[in-house]
Amino acid sequence: MDVIYCTDIRQILTGSTEGKLILGSLDGDVIIPSQRKCLVRILVSHLMEKFGESPTSETKKALAAALIHGFPSLKDESDTSSDFGYWFTPGRNRRPATGFLEERLRNVRKRMRKPARSQSTQQTPPQSSEAGTRRTFIPECTISEERVIQCKEWLKHNSQPLNQVEQYMQDTAVYRAKSLRENGWDIEGIRQEFPHLFTPGMIAQDFHILHREAAPKLFETWLPLFKDKILHLARREGNIISSLDGLTPDCLGELALSQLPTLLPPTVYKVGRKVFRYTIEKSKLAFIDHKPVGTNLVEYLHEAKVSRP
DNA sequence: GGTGTCGCAATCCGACTATC
C-alpha cells in the first residue's frame, strides 16, 4: 500500500502559491476557514491524482494522520476517539465515512460524474430525467468526421450551386449543433465557422433535422393558441391598452411575439466572471423591429445603425 | 456603502450497494 508521510504534505503544499501561503499560516499555528478549504482542495486533488477517484479508506486515513502529525494544531480536540476525525472518519455503525477530506472527495466525484451522466442520457431521447429536460437531445451524426470537415471547408469557400449548399448544410447540421453547443461562439464566430447558416432557410432546415417532431408544432399552435393567451396576459399587465379589433391574425401573432420580453423576465447569464443582466428595453431590441408599409428603409437603417447596432 | 441576487462549494442526511 502507498503511504503518505508528513513530509509529503509539505511537499504537496509547496507545489502551489496558495499552498505555500497556507504552509506559512500552519507554521504559525493559525488557519482560517478559507485556507482550510483550500488546503482540503489541494490535498484531495493530490490524492486523486496519485490514487485515483476512490482511494481506499486506509489511504485517506494515512493522509489525515500525516496532516495531523505534521501540523498538530489541526487536531480536532473535541474528538477523543481519533486524532484526525475532523479530517477523516471511517464509516461505522451504519454511518458513512465523513470528514473534510472524504466530503471533498465525494463532491469532486459528484461533479466529475455529472456531465458524464447527462451525456449518457443523451444516447436515448430523454423522457423524464431532469438532465434531459435541461439539455435538448442531439442525434448521432450520420456521416464520417472526415466527410463533415470536407463539407464544412467547401461551404466556407463556395456559395453556388445553391442545392449543393443546402445539401451540405443538411449533412453537417448535427455536427454544427454539437460544435455550437461545445464552443459557445458569439455571432461573429458562428458566421466565420458556418457562413451559410444565415442564408434564408438554413436555420429552419437545421431545426427541422434536429427536432423533426417539434418543428411544425410552434407554427401550428402559435396563432390559434398561444397568441391569444399572451395578448390576454399583456393586456392584464397593462402593456396593451388600445383595441386590437381589425388586426389580422398574423399581425396579432407578431404583436404577441413582441410582448414576450415584457412578460418574461430577461435571463441573467455569465461570460467568464462578467454577469449580464439585460433590461426589458434592451431585450426588446433583440426582436425584429416591424415597421409599417411605406417606411423609408434607407433612413430607418441609418438611424438603426446608431441606435441599435 | 448597504442590500439583494445569484452561483458555487461545503455540509448534512437518508437511501442504496458491496463485501464479508
Add this chain to the structure above:
DNA sequence: GATAGTCGGATTGCGACACC
C-alpha cells in the same frame, strides 16, 4: 445480516456582482 462505503438530493454559507 451487519457493516463500510458510495451516491444523490436538500440545505446552508459564502463570495462576487449589480443596483440603488
